[in-house]
Amino acid sequence: MPEIRVLLVDDHPVVRAGLRAMLGDFDGVVVVDEAADGAGAIAAVRRLASTGGPVDVVLMDLQMGPGMDGVTATREVRALEDPPQVLILTTYDTDADIIAAVEAGAGGYLLKDAPPEEIRRAVQSAARGQTALAPEVASRLMGRISSPATSLSAREIQLLELLATGLSNRLIARELFISEATVKTHLVHIYDKLQVDNRTAAIAAARKQRIIRS
Structure with missing residues (x-):
């Protein structure tokens, strides 16, 4: 060989x-x-x-x-x-x-x-x-494969990473080349999957679960 x-x-x-x-x-x-x-x-x-x-x-x-x-x-x-x-x-x-x-x-x-x-x-x-x-x-x-319904998608994780940097919905939309309405829709899904109700809690939960870096 x-x-x-x-x-x-x-x-x-x-x-x-x-x-x-x-x-x-x-x-x-x-x-x-x-x-x-x-x-x-x-x-x-x-x-x-x-x-x-x-x-x-x-x-x-x-x-x-x-x-x-x-x-x-x-x-x-x-x-x-x-x-x-x-x-x-x-x-x-x-x-x-x-x-x-x-x-x-x-x-x-x-x-x-x-x-x-x-x-x-x-x-x-x-x-x-x-x-x-x-x-x-x-x-x-x-x-992720065994629990697709509760796992964040690659796009949702990407959005969460930007959220953790403190960007507004408008700037996130610009960064990802999507509309602000789409950002809000993603956030609704993220909150639901992480069982939280706001941005700060979503970031904290994502870090705790090692979805994004601390």
Whole structure:
């Protein structure tokens, strides 16, 4: 079986060094490059592909300081010709982050406290084009599937994230390219699903349930 070529993407050099050391202990896995943000990741994938040594798996963080975030980078990497698989490795396990990553084309989602063996299996699964999810992430996704009537939609979660920043209905409508009436309709559904009756309570409930970040 050919070596699995991995690109590490994280804004913390210490984290990248730790991952490089850990992956170096795995037979059949080689780290071919590193990047500190999404733009660097895209450039590295393109450069390596042009030199005949394409990347198989991108191990991608989600939040990377002022640089391009992992979701945007995942979307752009997956839009390239013959794209590598993207495996998210992050500290965030909210519905908002998971759904955004999956919709962007990520083939896996792990948490940074995962045991080395779990990361090894995930890298191998991603290289084969198979889905690789942390048990906690899989549980949250299964919960959404099993309770669709009470689970917030991706659009409702997106609206909640904007709500948490303090935006008015008008500004939320502008941001999402929808009408204010549609925003109000979404809010009615959100309040009903979260069993609350106002914006503040909705934000608090969403944070408590790890639907959006605190």
